[in-house]
Amino acid sequence: xxxxxxxxxxxxxxxxxxxxxxxxxxxxxxxxxxxxxxxxxxxxxxxxxxxxxxxxxxxxxxxxxxxxxxxxxxxxxxxxxxxxxxxxxxxxxxxxxxxxxxxxxxxxxxxxxxxxxxxxxxxxxxxxxxxxxxxxxxxxxxxxxxxxxxxxxxxxxxxxxxxxxxxxxxxxxxxxxxxxxxxxxxxxxxxxxxxxxxxxxxxxxxxxxxxxxxxxxxxxxxxxxxxxxxxxxxxxxxxxxxxxxxxxxxxxxxxxxxxxxxxxxxxxxxxxxxxxxxxxxxxxxxxxxxxxxxxxxxxxxxxxxxxxxxxxxxx
Amino acid sequence: xxxxxxxxxxxxxxxxxxxxxxxxxxxxxxxxxxxxxxxxxxxxxxxxxxxxxxxxxxxxxxxxxxxxxxxxxxxxxxxxxxxxxxxxxxxxxxxxxxxxxxxxxxxxxxxxxxxxxxxxxxxxxxxxxxxxxxxxxxxxxxxxxxxxxxxxxxxxxxxxxxxxxxxxxxxxxxxxxxxxxxxxxxxxxxxxxxxxxxxxxxxxxxxxxxxxxxxxxxxxxxxxxxxxxxxxxxxxxxxxxxxxxxxxxxxxxxxxxxxxxxxxxxxxxxxxxxxxxxxxxxxxxxxxxxxxxxxxxxxxxxxxxxxxxxxxxxxxxxxx
Numbered sequence: 001x002x003x004x005x006x007x008x009x010x011x012x013x014x015x016x017x018x019x020x021x022x023x024x025x026x027x028x029x030x031x032x033x034x035x036x037x038x039x040x041x042x043x044x045x046x047x048x049x050x051x052x053x054x055x056x057x058x059x060x061x062x063x064x065x066x067x068x069x070x071x072x073x074x075x076x077x078x079x080x081x082x083x084x085x086x087x088x089x090x091x092x093x094x095x096x097x098x099x100x101x102x103x104x105x106x107x108x109x110x111x112x113x114x115x116x117x118x119x120x121x122x123x124x125x126x127x128x129x130x131x132x133x134x135x136x137x138x139x140x141x142x143x144x145x146x147x148x149x150x151x152x153x154x155x156x157x158x159x160x161x162x163x164x165x166x167x168x169x170x171x172x173x174x175x176x177x178x179x180x181x182x183x184x185x186x187x188x189x190x191x192x193x194x195x196x197x198x199x200x201x202x203x204x205x206x207x208x209x210x211x212x213x214x215x216x217x218x219x220x221x222x223x224x225x226x227x228x229x230x231x232x233x234x235x236x237x238x239x240x241x242x243x244x245x246x247x248x249x250x251x252x253x254x255x256x257x258x259x260x261x262x263x264x265x266x267x268x269x270x271x272x273x274x275x276x277x278x279x280x281x282x283x284x285x286x287x288x289x290x291x292x293x294x295x296x297x298x299x300x301x302x303x304x305x306x307x308x309x310x311x312x313x314x315x
Numbered sequence: 316x317x318x319x320x321x322x323x324x325x326x327x328x329x330x331x332x333x334x335x336x337x338x339x340x341x342x343x344x345x346x347x348x349x350x351x352x353x354x355x356x357x358x359x360x361x362x363x364x365x366x367x368x369x370x371x372x373x374x375x376x377x378x379x380x381x382x383x384x385x386x387x388x389x390x391x392x393x394x395x396x397x398x399x400x401x402x403x404x405x406x407x408x409x410x411x412x413x414x415x416x417x418x419x420x421x422x423x424x425x426x427x428x429x430x431x432x433x434x435x436x437x438x439x440x441x442x443x444x445x446x447x448x449x450x451x452x453x454x455x456x457x458x459x460x461x462x463x464x465x466x467x468x469x470x471x472x473x474x475x476x477x478x479x480x481x482x483x484x485x486x487x488x489x490x491x492x493x494x495x496x497x498x499x500x501x502x503x504x505x506x507x508x509x510x511x512x513x514x515x516x517x518x519x520x521x522x523x524x525x526x527x528x529x530x531x532x533x534x535x536x537x538x539x540x541x542x543x544x545x546x547x548x549x550x551x552x553x554x555x556x557x558x559x560x561x562x563x564x565x566x567x568x569x570x571x572x573x574x575x576x577x578x579x580x581x582x583x584x585x586x587x588x589x590x591x592x593x594x595x596x597x598x599x600x601x602x603x604x605x606x607x608x609x610x611x612x613x614x615x616x617x618x619x620x621x622x623x624x625x626x627x628x629x630x631x632x633x634x635x
Contacts, residue, residue: 039482044568045394046594064394066570074482074580075568075590083463087471088483 032089032288034311038302040073041081041093048205049078052258053094053281056126057299070305081284089286090310092302097127097280098169106282108293114282119171126296127280130170130206131257132156133265133273135240140253144196147188148224149253152198154182155217156276164216168209170277179220186221193222201229202236202256209277210256233257237265241272290314357611363601364608372398372598383605388571389587394595400602402587402609404573409583409613411575412487413555416494421548423495424502425537428544431503432510433532444507451500459561462493467565474578481578485567488577493561498551505550509543510536545625549618556614559585584610 043050045064054063062068066075074091076084081093086103097114100106106114109126118124134153140146155161160179162172183189200210207230214226229252236255238245245251261273283299285291291314301307367378376398386401427447431440467484470492474481513536521531537544567580568590574581588603588610595603 036480039480041483044591044594046591046599061393064396065392066389066394067391072482072580073570074485075570076485077590080463080564084467084483084485087468088481090480091483 032290032310034314035309036090037309038070038307038313039088039091040070040303040305041076041084041088041091042069042073042303043077043081043094044075048258048279049094049096049281051205052128052279053126053283054303056128056281057296057303059300059303062303069303070308073303085284085286087286089288092283092285092299094281094283096169097171097282098166100282100284103287104284105287105289105292106284107291109283110295111293114280116171116280119278119280120174124280126282127278128258129260129275130165130203130209130277130279131236131259131261131273131275133202133236133240133255133257133261133268135246135253136272139246142196144188144193145198145253147186148193148196148198148221151183151186151189151221152214152217152254153274154186155179155220156213156274158182160216160220161213161276164212165209165277168212170209170279172277173275183220189221191222193224195225196222197225197227198254199227199229199252200254200256201231201239201250201252202254203233203258204230205233205258205279206230206256230256233259237261237268241265241268360604360607360611363604365605367398367400367598367601367605372601375598378598378602378605384609387573389582390570394599395597398598400605402584402606404571405582405584405587406609406613407573408487408569408575408581409556409585409610412490412494412581412583413552415487415491416498416555417548417552419491419495420498420502420551424499424547424551425506425544427499427503428506428510428547429532429537432507433536447500447503447507451504455497455558455561458493458497459564461496462489462561463564466492470578479578482567482580485565485580486578487575487581489565490562490581490583491577493565494555494558497558497561498554501554502547502551505547506540506544509540509547512543513539541628542625545621545628549621549625552617552621553614556610556617557585559583559589562586563589584613 045066051063054060059068066073074084076093078095078099081095082099082101082104085091085093097106097116097119100114108114109124112118112124114124114126119127132153134149135146137146140149157173157175158177158179159175162175165172198214200214207228210230211226211228214228218224218226229250234257235250235252236257239250239252240246240255256276258279261268265273283294289310291310294313298307298313302313307313366372368380368383369377371377375396378398378400382399383401383403384406385403386399387404388399388401389405390397391399427443431443431447435443466489469484470486470489471481471484474484474486517535517539518531521535522528526534562583563586566582566586568586569580569582584606588606591599592603
């Protein structure tokens with residue numbers, strides 16, 4: 001019996017030694033092999049980041065369709081992509097800018113590094129704006145609603161609002177004003193508004209940010225009731241300003257869009273629309289990967305399977 | 316006087332009977348409540364899971380049950396606009412993974428149990444028992460984190476060592492290792508109890524007849540305890556089939572094509588339900604109930620099959 005036991009112990013010791021040996025060899029031979037295939041990592045089709053990324057690289061049909069992606073792609077969540085790209089030398093993935101860390105390499109997009117500064121100064125292009133739009137003056141269910149909406153828009157531009165936006169993974173526009181310094185301009189917030197309902201809608205990508213903002217703003221403004229019904233970016237204009245829809249049951253007081261306003265939407269005067277944040281997405285690779293810069297074209301070719309090995313993009 | 320006494324006595328018994336009856340009702344209603352939850356849950360899953368097959372899903376179109384059960388691609392076409400869902404390849408890979416995990420955890424678990432129950436000195440056995448019981452109570456997400464942080468890297472290094480380009484370690488192998496780690500403690504704890512409850516007289520008889528300790532352990536102790544050991548395997552399989560969180564962290568989210576390649580990505584019934592669940596709506600949400608329905612059926616069928624085997628194994632007696 002003792003012999004068998006000691007043999008088992010020996011086997012374990014041997015196995016652990018082999019495990020050690022494995023580790024040292026991989027560390028010493030970690031040079032990048034360009035002939036390896038590209039492992040494509042993506043979020044699942046319900047992800048707003050996926051929509052933002054695919055639209056940003058000109059591959060909008062892949063936002064909700066797995067069938068058009070390169071063969072053998074992997075589906076992971078935000079953290080899953082980060083941790084596996086840190087392991088997988090031949091993988092490419094994308095995450096929101098706020099989650100980029102030093103365990104992976106964030107790629108430059110069209111030669112611009114993915115930093116918050118470059119997003120705010122509008123040079124980093126793989127991003128989309130988060131916009132807001134409100135109804136015309138005097139076109140609200142009541143004066144109270146109008147005053148609360150105006151206070152809310154003012155709140156969006158404060159550092160307090162900015163903190164909430166940043167906590168949700170988006171990037172707020174730079175600001176130095178605090179809510180405390182401007183709240184005296186909004187007397188509506190002193191009174192009890194618990195009977196006032198304000199209707200929020202528009203882009204569903206912004207829903208989380210919008211809900212966090214209203215949840216933080218409600219106690220600051222007399223506990224008004226925020227009603228969220230997010231259906232899509234084009235409803236930001238339609239449900240607040242389109243004469244045919246704005247007064248129906250789906251009408252909204254504040255609408256959000258996760259893209260720039262366009263066409264007839266721009267007829268709304270500039271005081272009634274604006275930007276609250278940027279949502280930036282970064283393509284990431286393993287630290288061993290020599291790639292530093294990509295274009296939308298490169299990323300699209302990697303994600304649709306045109307480029308199969310790393311030599312095709314590096315060479 | 317004596318009549319009075321009798322009266323009191325009688326009163327007491329009738330009060331006792333009322334209490335008996337009351338407690339019976341209370342216990343029974345508690346049982347009914349807890350038992351009915353099984354039917355409520357199964358019923359709701361059934362009703363919601365059938366919806367994609369019988370309605371046209373708000374204009375998206377009816378899901379074909381045959382295609383759903385036999386297809387090779389999770390979803391052909393655009394999410395929310397297509398009804399071409401199928402999980403045929405996922406059912407097969409789920410069973411394949413469960414079987415592989417059991418192939419590792421069963422021998423390791425049973426041998427560990429044998430060691431703790433029969434071979435290890437008492438104080439060591441005591442410590443080992445605590446260790447195994449602690450392992451069995453570790454939540455699955457912790458195993459998942461260990462899998463994502465350690466096993467993925469090990470599998471990735473291992474495959475690059477043998478010249479295979481792994482997808483960041485996300486593979487059947489990683490899933491199998493995580494599931495094996497999770498089921499070993501379950502199998503060990505239950506088999507150990509079964510092994511310990513083997514009648515010492517049987518064992519001593521074997522030793523007295525001149526069999527060595529090892530012969531006795533394998534041929535007499537293990538075969539006497541096999542019914543209990545089989546129960547351990549059934550519970551292990553149950554845990555493997557039902558695990559979602561830990562598996563989804565290392566599976567890689569395969570969406571098409573059946574693959575038995577140990578180093579390639581995979582999906583199980585539970586991971587496909589979990590991925591995107593929190594963000595999705597409409598048919599893409601409802602279809603997850605259908606997957607849950609299929610999963611419940613798979614578990615039910617496996618249990619029926621295993622219990623049938625167990626009954627056959629159970630009646631085979633040790634040769635006297």
